[in-house]
Amino acid sequence: MPAELSPIEKAKFAAAKRASDMVESGMKVGLGTGSTAAWMVRCLGERVRREGLKIRGVPTSTRTAELAREVGIEVIALDEAGWLDLTIDGADEFDAELNLIKGGGGALLQEKIVATASDRMVVIADPAKEVAHLGAFPLPIEVIPFGWKTTRNLVEEMLEGMDVLGREVGLRMSGEAPYRTDEGNHILDLHLMRIGNPRQLALVLNQIPGVVENGLFIDICDTVVIGHGDGRVELRDVTEGTLEEGRVEFGESENLFRDV
Known part of the structure; x- marks a missing residue:
């Protein structure tokens, strides 16, 4: 990993890498927009190249669609997909009930449509995004x-x-x-x-x-994956009431960092 990558970017990558491991071949996946979601798209692209992962992605913005195609993910429209197995996206804020503020990247409309057309929504974030009360972020x-x-x-x-x-x-x-x-x-x-x-x-x-x-994304998010700069990850599931902890090894994905 390049030395200039900040702790926040490392935390975003850790969350994105852990969430990308939830995706299985055959899934139709909503692909979020923003800096953390971009890491997730790159991680999925690496799995497509290395493992032959076969998925179809529904992007939530034109820039996500461009990145997905660039890393080898098959892109389809939501109307073609019909219903999604999973959406993975970032958030500008989330609270203890996993209510969110999203839209800092300007894609909130497509993000909400895609998220609500999914069996499950997973949010990936760094620890700074967690708040006691929503609203500090505009x-x-x-x-x-x-x-x-x-x-x-x-x-x-x-x-x-x-x-x-x-x-x-x-x-x-x-x-x-x-x-x-x-x-x-x-x-x-x-x-x-x-x-x-x-x-x-x-x-x-x-x-x-x-x-x-x-x-405001209310009662839409099911799981949040919080990444830390040292590679630690926390996975909180609001429906199951569970907390899972783990670690992501940065060195396993050096191809990703060469493209950043």
Whole structure:
């Protein structure tokens, strides 16, 4: 492993490597988006090359699709797959009940659709993503461009009645222009600091005209794999109430690091 790889990247790799071992030949797998999910896609690609693993992947963004094809994973659309055995994705935050904030990478809509079309969702993360209460990470919501300022005003008005500490709502930018999702929509980032009732907020947000989807993933994630910089991994299953601990050896996957 290159010496310049940070402890956080090592932790992301450890989680991704452990989760990739859950995938079996013949599976249809949802492939998440983001830096941790990219490690997972590379790990699966290595298994395809080394072991002849035969899977079909449903990516949650164009950049994940490009990476999957690059590492030799067969890519199919969700409509072709119909239903998935497993989705593996990262998260910006997760709490003790494995409720999540996702969408920092701008792919929350496809990520939520793919995750809910799966028998099981596994989240891969480093320890910094675990929080006592969701909300320190800005909550993304995807909105259609038409009338987005009106949508923002409605969101701000709604937040007055919610159990949150902050109410700042900002339009995500990409340079000088508004950020565009794969569907051509905008993203509003809600700086809430602390969300007292994530379930209620998720339901109310999606009732606002112009909101396509929000980045709160409630009762969707089944398992979280937490990686550490020294190779330790923790696997928590919320449905089984179990905790499994193990270790990933970095030296076994040096081909992966040559590509980074």
